[in-house]
Amino acid sequence: MKQLLSFIRKEFHHILRDRTTMMILILMPIIQIILFGFALTTEVKNTKVAVLATTDDEVTNRIIEKINSSSYFDVVANIHSNDEIQAIFRDAKAKLVIVFEDHFSENLRHNGKAHIQLIADATDPNAATSFTFYVSNIIASYQQELMGTTKNPYQITPEVKMLYNPQMVGAFNFVPGVLGMIMLLICAMMTSIAIVREKEMGTMEILLVSPMKPIYTILSKITPYFVLSAFNFATIMLLSVFVLKVPVAGSFLSLVFVSLLYIFVSLALGLLISTLTSSQLAAMLISGMGLMIPVMLLSGMIFPIENMPVILQWISDIVPARWYISAVKTIMIQGLGISSVLKEVAVLSFMSIVLVTVSLKKFKVRLE
Amino acid sequence: MNKNVDLQSIAIRCDDVSKNYGKIEALKDIHLEVSKGEIFGIIGPDGAGKTTLFRILTTLILADKGTAAIDGYDVVTDYKEIRKRVGYMPGRFSLYQDLTVEENLNFFATVFNTTIEENYELIKDIYVQIEPFKNRRAGKLSGGMKQKLALSCALIHKPSVLFLDEPTTGVDPVSRKEFWGMLKKLKTQGITILVSTPYMDEASLCDRIALIQNGQFLKIDTPKNIVKQYKNKLWSAKSDNMSKLLSDLRNIEATKNCFAFGDCHHVTVFDAQFTISDFEIILGKLSHKDIQIVEIEPTVEDCFMELSQN
Numbered sequence: 215m216k217q218l219l220s221f222i223r224k225e226f227h228h229i230l231r232d233r234t235t236m237m238i239l240i241l242m243p244i245i246q247i248i249l250f251g252f253a254l255t256t257e258v259k260n261t262k263v264a265v266l267a268t269t270d271d272e273v274t275n276r277i278i279e280k281i282n283s284s285s286y287f288d289v290v291a292n293i294h295s296n297d298e299i300q301a302i303f304r305d306a307k308a309k310l311v312i313v314f315e316d317h318f319s320e321n322l323r324h325n326g327k328a329h330i331q332l333i334a335d336a337t338d339p340n341a342a343t344s345f346t347f348y349v350s351n352i353i354a355s356y357q358q359e360l361m362g363t364t365k366n367p368y369q370i371t372p373e374v375k376m377l378y379n380p381q382m383v384g385a386f387n388f389v390p391g392v393l394g395m396i397m398l399l400i401c402a403m404m405t406s407i408a409i410v411r412e413k414e415m416g417t418m419e420i421l422l423v424s425p426m427k428p429i430y431t432i433l434s435k436i437t438p439y440f441v442l443s444a445f446n447f448a449t450i451m452l453l454s455v456f457v458l459k460v461p462v463a464g465s466f467l468s469l470v471f472v473s474l475l476y477i478f479v480s481l482a483l484g485l486l487i488s489t490l491t492s493s494q495l496a497a498m499l500i501s502g503m504g505l506m507i508p509v510m511l512l513s514g515m516i517f518p519i520e521n522m523p524v525i526l527q528w529i530s531d532i533v534p535a536r537w538y539i540s541a542v543k544t545i546m547i548q549g550l551g552i553s554s555v556l557k558e559v560a561v562l563s564f565m566s567i568v569l570v571t572v573s574l575k576k577f578k579v580r581l582e
Numbered sequence: 583m584n585k586n587v588d589l590q591s592i593a594i595r596c597d598d599v600s601k602n603y604g605k606i607e608a609l610k611d612i613h614l615e616v617s618k619g620e621i622f623g624i625i626g627p628d629g630a631g632k633t634t635l636f637r638i639l640t641t642l643i644l645a646d647k648g649t650a651a652i653d654g655y656d657v658v659t660d661y662k663e664i665r666k667r668v669g670y671m672p673g674r675f676s677l678y679q680d681l682t683v684e685e686n687l688n689f690f691a692t693v694f695n696t697t698i699e700e701n702y703e704l705i706k707d708i709y710v711q712i713e714p715f716k717n718r719r720a721g722k723l724s725g726g727m728k729q730k731l732a733l734s735c736a737l738i739h740k741p742s743v744l745f746l747d748e749p750t751t752g753v754d755p756v757s758r759k760e761f762w763g764m765l766k767k768l769k770t771q772g773i774t775i776l777v778s779t780p781y782m783d784e785a786s787l788c789d790r791i792a793l794i795q796n797g798q799f800l801k802i803d804t805p806k807n808i809v810k811q812y813k814n815k816l817w818s819a820k821s822d823n824m825s826k827l828l829s830d831l832r833n834i835e836a837t838k839n840c841f842a843f844g845d846c847h848h849v850t851v852f853d854a855q856f857t858i859s860d861f862e863i864i865l866g867k868l869s870h871k872d873i874q875i876v877e878i879e880p881t882v883e884d885c886f887m888e889l890s891q892n
Contacts, residue, residue: 220692224678231680232680416675419676424665424693425666580643
């Protein structure tokens with residue numbers, strides 16, 4: 215035990231004395247989350263909208279007004295026939311056309327039911343999802359208002375139509391994805407050089423000719439980075455909640471628990487890379503480039519997993535970020551508790567056990 | 583066989599050990615027996631296989647062939663036991679450069695489940711010299727101090743066998759002398775020391791030495807016996823033009839060997855009939871001036887050169 219504590223203290227010394235690296239490790243997630251976060255939000259702001267309404271009535275005007283007054287949309291054109299829609303998109307006059315069905319307000323009043331069609335330019339699918347989602351919300355809130363004033367159950371059904379990319383899946387938010395990617399990359403990169411550095415510096419040679427147990431070496435390499443990653447997680451959460459305004463809808467404790475588990479998996483993955491490589495450069499390349507691509511493409515962060523070929527779906531199952539992102543979406547966006555992400559927790563726990571076991575097995579007790 | 587006697591008196595045993603790196607034979611059929619409490623030197627040039635031998639004995643790499651044992655423990659099957667009881671100082675400075683002197687020593691003490699206080703007596707003589715700098719980072723120490731710190735760290739758990747791989751390479755002559763003084767003191771504590779060095783002048787400071795070249799032992803004996811076995815007459819030659827002298831000496835038919843040794847050349851001749859004055863006459867004709875040739879006692883290096891020629 216004393217051995218382990220002394221080893222952990224040594225690792226803390228290494229990290230704390232290497233100021234530049236520590237600053238990079240602390241600042242990198244902050245910069246990344248801000249970059250990714252704002253790249254996302256500016257897209258939706260001041261989106262140009264065209265409106266096709268055949269009748270000029272109070273209800274239609276209220277809705278248009280509401281949309282126009284939100285900071286997300288500018289109504290730039292009023293058109294009067296379906297034929298003009300194509301021209302609007304072709305000339306890039308607007309990203310979204312809102313089509314009120316004929317006799318919209320009459321239908322609403324008499325049948326209690328009316329339709330709005332949202333036609334979006336989905337060449338940029340993420341933006342399209344976001345702004346159709348916002349418009350749907352605005353309409354829904356107007357519906358709430360109507361419900362309050364009359365006893366009749368009015369129902370406006372927004373019908374979303376994605377142009378150019380009809381298979382678009384529903385709304386998703388970038389924050390869970392970025393969280394999953396940043397944490398994995400930073401954690402894996404940090405630990406991937408931890409053991410290989412001892413090999414390069416020659417200190418591994420003396421460490422091996424000592425009674426130090428491999429499990430102690432591995433645990434003491436993980437511990438300080440675990441603390442540092444927990445700190446990084448805290449800054450990312452603060453930024454997402456207070457700067458990017460992404461609230462944590464579900465249980466915060468569950469989110470912390472899942473995140474710490476994910477951090478452990480990522481650190482263990484980095485350690486495995488570290489035990490397998492023989493130079494810091496190779497370790498950095500594998501953990502940086504080798505993990506970045508699968509995490510970005512196969513975690514559901516950019517491309518929905520449901521749309522992938524079956525083989526890629528299988529591969530995505532072994533990407534830890536896929537499970538973490540899914541859990542974060544459930545807790546943070548859907549607002550559910552730990553009981554809804556038991557599957558994800560189980561998979562991540564299993565991964566951490568496998569990774570630590572394999573690292574131990576692959577830990578070279580000799581130099582070659 | 584009296585194996586029990588062996589176990590008690592033999593610290594390092596090496597049988598038929600070979601190691602190849604690809605097609606390069608790093609070690610060939612090495613036999614070695616080092617008694618407890620002995621200072622045993624492995625003497626040879628760079629690339630002779632010294633480090634490979636050390637790494638096999640310290641359980642860091644596996645031999646392709648043969649067996650080796652430290653204190654009776656096999657280097658392959660009982661490696662964990664060996665790692666508890668040996669001290670190892672690799673050729674390259676291998677302590678944590680970003681930790682201070684004291685932190686390094688403390689760390690290695692706890693790694694070996696001991697404390698600085700427990701074995702302070704053993705390292706005292708060495709450690710007092712670096713203690714004034716105990717809060718300095720190891721990377722900022724001078725070569726001699728680094729070496730003392732590395733030795734302290736290798737000794738902190740009172741090992742029964744100490745492996746020192748080229749401990750004096752890159753260290754100034756004064757520190758080198760001090761270092762060998764420390765080894766003599768450790769010997770009195772009953773610690774077996776296997777030390778390698780490319781410096782032939784350090785060979786005479788060992789109890790026994792093995793001369794190694796191209797992965798093979800040329801000879802194992804005490805430094806005195808090795809020198810005694812040197813059969814040739816040995817002359818030391820100097821003149822005003824040393825580089826011309828070397829080639830001229832080699833061109834003389836009677837010359838067996840001629841090597842540059844610092845500020846003079848060492849010459850051996852085939853025929854005992856040839857005298858120093860014969861050589862002086864020949865060299866005089868080749869327009870050398872200030873010719874000085876004297877007969878000298880051979881050193882370990884002369885023996886090494888002689889043996890490596892065969």
